[in-house]
Amino acid sequence: MASxxxxxxxxxxxxxxxxxxxxxxxxxxxxxRVLGKLQEYSVETTVAIIVDAGASLKIDTQxxxxxxxxxxxxxxxxxxLQVQPDNEAVLRxxxxxxxxxxxxxxxxxxxxxxxxxxxxxxxxxxx
Amino acid sequence: xxxxxxxxxxxxxxxxxxSLAQSPTNPPTFSRDGASLSRAEALGVVVSREHKPDRFLxxxxxxxxxxxxxxxxxxxxxxxxxARQRPQGVRLIADMANGQASLVKLGSVxxxxxxxxxxxxxxxxxxxxxAAERDPNAEVLHWxxxxxxxxxxxxxxxx
Numbered sequence: 001m002a003s004x005x006x007x008x009x010x011x012x013x014x015x016x017x018x019x020x021x022x023x024x025x026x027x028x029x030x031x032x033r034v035l036g037k038l039q040e041y042s043v044e045t046t047v048a049i050i051v052d053a054g055a056s057l058k059i060d061t062q063x064x065x066x067x068x069x070x071x072x073x074x075x076x077x078x079x080x081l082q083v084q085p086d087n088e089a090v091l092r093x094x095x096x097x098x099x100x101x102x103x104x105x106x107x108x109x110x111x112x113x114x115x116x117x118x119x120x121x122x123x124x125x126x127x
Numbered sequence: 128x129x130x131x132x133x134x135x136x137x138x139x140x141x142x143x144x145x146s147l148a149q150s151p152t153n154p155p156t157f158s159r160d161g162a163s164l165s166r167a168e169a170l171g172v173v174v175s176r177e178h179k180p181d182r183f184l185x186x187x188x189x190x191x192x193x194x195x196x197x198x199x200x201x202x203x204x205x206x207x208x209x210a211r212q213r214p215q216g217v218r219l220i221a222d223m224a225n226g227q228a229s230l231v232k233l234g235s236v237x238x239x240x241x242x243x244x245x246x247x248x249x250x251x252x253x254x255x256x257x258a259a260e261r262d263p264n265a266e267v268l269h270w271x272x273x274x275x276x277x278x279x280x281x282x283x284x285x286x
Contacts, residue, residue: 008174010141013191033172033191067234076263078172078189095174095234099263110267111191117274118142118192125146 008094011078013111016055021087028083034059034091035076035099035107041069047090050075052104058090067096074099132281133165136240140273141193144169145250147243157243157250160282167252169195170238170260170269173231181205184228188237190266196246197239199228199254227257236260238269 011033014025025032034057036050046062048069059077061067069075079093139159144167149155157164171190178184184199203209203221231237241254260266 010189010192010194011172011174033189064234066232078174095172097172097234097236097263102263103267106264107267110270113274114140114192114270117140117277121143121146 008080015108015111016050016052016057019055019057019081019089026081026083026089028081030081031079032081032091033076033078035074035102037074038069038071040071048075050077058088059096060090060092061096064093064096067098070098074102074104076102130163133163136166136168137164137281138168138170138269138273138276140270140277141169141171141188141190141195143192143273143277144195144243144252145193147250149245149248149250155245157245162282165243166241166255167243168238168240169197169252170266171195171236172266173233173235173237176231176233178228184231186231186237188239190269195239196249196251197241197254197257198246198251199224199231199257201225201228227254230259231257232259236266238265 009031011031012025013033016034016036019026034050036052036057039049039051039056041048046060048059048061049056050059075096076099077091077093077096079091081089081091083089147157147159147164149157169188169190171188173186174189174194175187180201181204182202184201187194187196201224203217203224209217236259237257238260239252239254239257241252244251244253
């Protein structure tokens with residue numbers, strides 16, 4: 001997950017249902033990539049709520065430009081997680097995009113395969 | 128060292144590309160599991176963008192496994208390398224580069240091809256071509272391509 005480029009790290013893809021304690025990705029400041037269907041969006045607070053497989057997540061979209069929010073569409077966001085003491089979490093999005101048409105089954109299955117591959121390579125390179 | 132992979136744009140996941148072995152030479156050469164590589168293809172979300180007109184466009188693509196720094200040179204008018212070539216040809220190359228630079232937008236997905244180079248010790252891509260990818264499934268298909276190629280073509284990791 002470490003980045004050798006700009007200041008922030010790469011957003012680790014994580015399904016919303018995995019994003020809760022004790023997952024190591026559920027940490028304040030963690031750079032994440034999330035996706036889900038837009039359930040609601042408030043223009044005043046610029047907070048969006050996305051849902052996926054029964055789990056939901058608040059997204060702070062104040063820094064996003066040129067993104068049109070349509071309830072019911074699927075969006076993907078990359079940003080940093082802010083976790084409050086009561087374990088309430090908001091993702092402060094740096095970028096976002098509409099991903100209507102994404103094959104979610106294929107996405108999640110492929111994500112598993114990528115994770116396995118990363119683990120294999122890390123083991124291989126440390127031997 | 129097997130040089131056949133150095134002739135193609137090798138599709139690599141970011142974490143794989145960023146952890147390539149670098150020779151201590153100047154300029155460094157790059158290899159993966161003993162195979163020499165010189166060009167790569169990366170695909171990911173553009174998460175940073177720094178544009179200096181007529182100099183360069185620096186940007187980074189995040190594919191979920193890492194962030195690949197990329198540089199698209201736009202200094203054709205002042206570069207000594209291009210000064211030796213016909214102005215009309217240089218103009219065409221410069222226009223194409225600038226056209227591609229405008230396709231790189233923060234938050235959109237870009238497919239980047241270019242030479243693997245090193246900047247301050249870190250791997251980056253010196254862009255020869257960049258294209259916008261609108262199909263949301265393109266990223267997933269790139270992941271799968273990278274996995275398949277790594278397993279079957281680039282050499283198997285010892286497990």
